[in-house]
Amino acid sequence: MSFGSRARAFMNHPAGPRTIHFWAPTFKWGITFANIADFTKPPEKISYPQQCAVAATGLIWSRYSTQIIPVNYNLLSVNVFMAMTGMYQLSRKIREDYLDKEPEAVAQVQ
DSSP, rough: HHHHHHHHHHHHSSSOOOOTTHHHHHHHHHHHHHHHHHGGSSSSGGHHHHHHHHHHHHHHHHHHHSSSSSSHHHHHHHHHHHHHHHHHHHHHHHHHIIITHHHHHHHHHH
């Protein structure tokens, strides 16, 4: 298959760049990149509701993107990464709030 025919197939695909089905997930990558940039943020500044929403959105829309025809791989990939970054941020927050505090509490009791 030549480059020209591949480019034409990509442009004319039902989830290609001439449709909203391409551009909506493409711009959604901005949310994922912003969440990745927040990896350097101190865990005490992470919001449970925000990260639960990011993770849940990623999980729900990942499932949806596999059920539609044609499968929208751009939508699938952005939502898998969105779910992963949300769950990672939640794990950082949970470690900070519940797991890392135990040695301090034991030290204060003694």
